[in-house]
Amino acid sequence: MSNTTFEEIGRVLREHQQFVVLGHVRPDGDALGSQLALGLSLQKLGKNVRVWNEEGMLEKYSFLPRAELLTKPPATAEHVDVAIALDTAIQNRLGTTLAAVGSAKIWINIDHHVTNPGYGDLVIIDPSAPATGEIIFRLIKSQGLPFDHDIAENLFAAISTDTGSFQYPKTSARTFEIAAGLVREGDLDVGKISQQLYENYPRRRLELLRELLRTMRFSECGRIATFGLSLKTAAELGVIPEDNEGLIDHLRALHGVIVAVFFEELSDGKVRVSMRSKDERVDVCAICQKFGGGGHTLAAGARVRGTLAEVEEKVLEETREAVKRACVS
Numbered sequence: 001m002s003n004t005t006f007e008e009i010g011r012v013l014r015e016h017q018q019f020v021v022l023g024h025v026r027p028d029g030d031a032l033g034s035q036l037a038l039g040l041s042l043q044k045l046g047k048n049v050r051v052w053n054e055e056g057m058l059e060k061y062s063f064l065p066r067a068e069l070l071t072k073p074p075a076t077a078e079h080v081d082v083a084i085a086l087d088t089a090i091q092n093r094l095g096t097t098l099a100a101v102g103s104a105k106i107w108i109n110i111d112h113h114v115t116n117p118g119y120g121d122l123v124i125i126d127p128s129a130p131a132t133g134e135i136i137f138r139l140i141k142s143q144g145l146p147f148d149h150d151i152a153e154n155l156f157a158a159i160s161t162d163t164g165s166f167q168y169p170k171t172s173a174r175t176f177e178i179a180a181g182l183v184r185e186g187d188l189d190v191g192k193i194s195q196q197l198y199e200n201y202p203r204r205r206l207e208l209l210r211e212l213l214r215t216m217r218f219s220e221c222g223r224i225a226t227f228g229l230s231l232k233t234a235a236e237l238g239v240i241p242e243d244n245e246g247l248i249d250h251l252r253a254l255h256g257v258i259v260a261v262f263f264e265e266l267s268d269g270k271v272r273v274s275m276r277s278k279d280e281r282v283d284v285c286a287i288c289q290k291f292g293g294g295g296h297t298l299a300a301g302a303r304v305r306g307t308l309a310e311v312e313e314k315v316l317e318e319t320r321e322a323v324k325r326a327c328v329s
């Protein structure tokens with residue numbers, strides 16, 4: 001499936017009235033910020049817009065401007081002219097929002113995951129973009145769509161979180177130019193936004209990290225680092241899913257570590273696997289694809305059936321092989 005143009009998407013946005021903007025399950029800052037930004041721009045264009053995510057707005061992102069616009073999907077399906085999926089590599093990662101769209105004349109798919117198969121009628125997949133928020137900014141600007149402070153702040157949060165605060169390899173000159181445009185034109189207070197994003201965690205998140213570090217293991221001479229979370233520990237600590245976003249970065253940040261893996265036991269008999277790589281030669285997306293998941297070369301995930309111990313063993317075996325191959329090449 002080849003990409004459509006921003007012009008074609010701009011035309012469709014102007015010509016229709018009823019919209020729904022969706023994002024992936026277990027949302028992150030890029031999904032939520034991009035959804036709100038595009039939803040707000042369409043609203044300012046005079047459109048009727050719903051913005052749905054399976055989990056609704058997360059507590060930690062509830063500071064985002066106009067966060068109340070983003071809700072859980074309704075129980076009964078609704079009909080729209082245009083449904084837009086953002087930052088979602090596989091259509092079923094839209095979760096319960098998918099069934100809530102009774103029908104849509106046109107499906108638009110905007111994403112930066114290289115594994116996105118291009119579902120939908122109008123597709124823009126740009127794997128060079130470090131965040132979907134960057135693509136939304138270019139869409140809004142190139143098509144002269146409404147833009148204001150609230151939209152800018154949502155896009156800044158999307159880009160800041162998905163680039164690891166402008167650190168990950170896909171962060172480019174274009175990313176900084178876009179961020180500069182957001183700060184200048186949106187009159188953003190970067191210190192305040194960053195504090196809300198990165199210095200506002202509940203204490204239980206650090207208590208969770210303490211427990212995760214107790215389970216920390218290394219293999220392949222310290223090149224692979226892992227930790228895991230059982231349902232029992234999660235219940236004892238009273239943590240909620242959003243608490244663990246980003247904790248894997250503590251493993252990745254270690255000297256000598258090439259691959260970091262986080263295993264989280266889920267209540268449906270599966271384990272959520274979250275992987276990070278620091279070396280392009282170790283493609284964690286390829287490893288996750290073997291288990292039905294996907295993502296990016298250096299950051300990927302999968303949900304794998306089995307117990308924590310079973311999934312750890314299977315995924316670690318593949319990871320060891322990939323690291324060995326990279327280290328001899």
Ligand code: AMP
Pocket residue numbers: 024087089090093113273274275292293294295296299300301302303
């Ligand atoms: P996470 O480790 O959950 O932060 O996810 C890392 C990257 O992999 C993100 O870009 C996700 O969208 C993607 N990803 C995570 N889980 C899956 C999955 N089950 N299928 C496809 N992509 C995934």
Ligand code: MN
Pocket residue numbers: 024027028030031087
């Ligand atoms: Mn995402």
Ligand code: MN
Pocket residue numbers: 030031087112130131132162
């Ligand atoms: Mn993203």
